[in-house]
Amino acid sequence: MLEVKESLAKAERNRNFILQKLLQIVDKYPDWVTIVAFYCALHFVDAHLLRHHSIQREHHEERARDVAIYMQDIYPAYKRLFDMGFRARYQRIEDSPTKDEAQSVVDYDLPEVEAYVKQRMA
Amino acid sequence: MSCSQYLEPIFRKSTDTNSHDTLFDRSSTMRIISRYRSNYKSTEEIAEDKPTSGQAIDFAIKFQRSDAGCRWQKPVLESPVLNVAQNIRQEFSFDKGHQIISPTIENMDLLLQTERVLEVLNKGIREMVEGIFYDVRLLSPDRATDYVVGGWIVIPKYDRNLEHEIYRKLGDVIRSNPRLLLDFHVIASKGRELNKFISGRYKRYNPWSDYVC
8 A cells, every 4th residue: 555645646637647648649549648647546545545535445446436526526536537447447348448538537527636635746 | 955056157267258158147146145155164175165266257237227217227137238348347447457356265355345435336326328348357457356336327418417427426435445445437328339439340239229218
């Protein structure tokens, strides 16, 4: 289990990887954009849950429930990131998120999660 | 009447995956569970009648809207949709490494609670979606008392705002039932062969093609 600082560091590293590298190939690999975007969001959420609620989770379902209860404002964005990442990881290539879907999670959903967490870390 | 007599109509052998009979008939099951609950005396007394480990609850139901008037209705039992739903239930659970729960007296309350949660969920989102598949499974083998209700919520086409609205409804359901773990995914049906999307193995039927409103 990671500490708050470590979770934030991983989240930022993933976010930078998306912005600096993955978006250049989003046309060809939108699935990988969504996968990294989801894990970026997951680490932001983990940092918040540990800092403010002393919660550490191993199961996605439990973490998602905690987000719905304690981070209500970003639950829709987090769940959407989760779903895109899930589809990219487990479904056929043809059923992975499209370029538009990948771009939308990077433009809207991930920044929403990041801003929510960072505003409350200060 | 013994427990097994009450339960027999709804708990089929899980190995019989090709039969329409393996599907869960919701209304009759609820009646049966109600009758059963009103009659049982104690866990010890009915222990001998518990279903065996080879039996599983078939808990997949597809809600759909009809072509005429977009009315919410339950599927026709003979529809191939149900056969696919059954397979999806198994596939989904196995993919996730989870195990469909077996019916016992201990989890009857959970099943009833699940029914109520899904009723609320359906009321909240039914105007927005084409269909819902779901099942109930254990969270993990080492967490044998924790269950997850999860599945797929199908919307007509990719729409970020609609997805967010559905997730908001899901969040409301979770907050009002914090004991339950929900794991629903929203997917867009347009341009997809959903039976393949969800199960990966079933190429014969496209269960959604006849039911798009």
